[in-house]
Amino acid sequence: MENSIRLIVRQEGGQQLELDAPTDMGLTVMEVLKAHELEVQAMCGGMAICATCHVEVLESPQLPEPGDDEVYMLESLPHATAASRLSCQLRVTPDLDGLVVRIMPEA
Template sequence: MPKITFIQPDGSEQVVEAEPGVTLMESAKMNDVPGIEAECGGACACATCHVYVDDAWREKTGKPSQMEEDMLDFAFDVREQSRLSCQIKLTPELDGLVVRVPAKQF
């Protein structure tokens, strides 16, 4: 099972074990990660599951689709590392993934 590290704006870390095949957002919600609101439930229809993917993992998580980029327009403090966690499917290859939770989602 992939282990994912969520880093909060204050620097605190939460490591969770995820089931392969679920999304990063689903894993965050199942493990009560603060700051991941996911108001649309993973339909890529909001930007409340916004995260910053650590630079070392950006290639492995891939680039956002056009639909995801359009939704990121609604996120706060969008950066080059920004992704919607509902659009990152977890695989064994993402074991060790590190993401940062933004200071606010909207």
């Protein structure tokens, strides 16, 4: 698809889902995950105040630095890793082509 990138979601057992994500709609990774009916609660709707869209970045071309709100939320999670991000704060751009994430459990 033109004007889209490839996002990969690694699931339990090693299976991978490959998703097409449009780059011309201003979507976030969270919105793409929800549109594909994956298990992302995103209770705050993308405001970076609930962390229910927490993903672990397994492979990434180049990610933007997290903002202060995102860092604060990630620091409050007991199961966050150095590669943790809030998918609501990752805007789908051509720079994210090939991004590989794992949806993190809530507890």
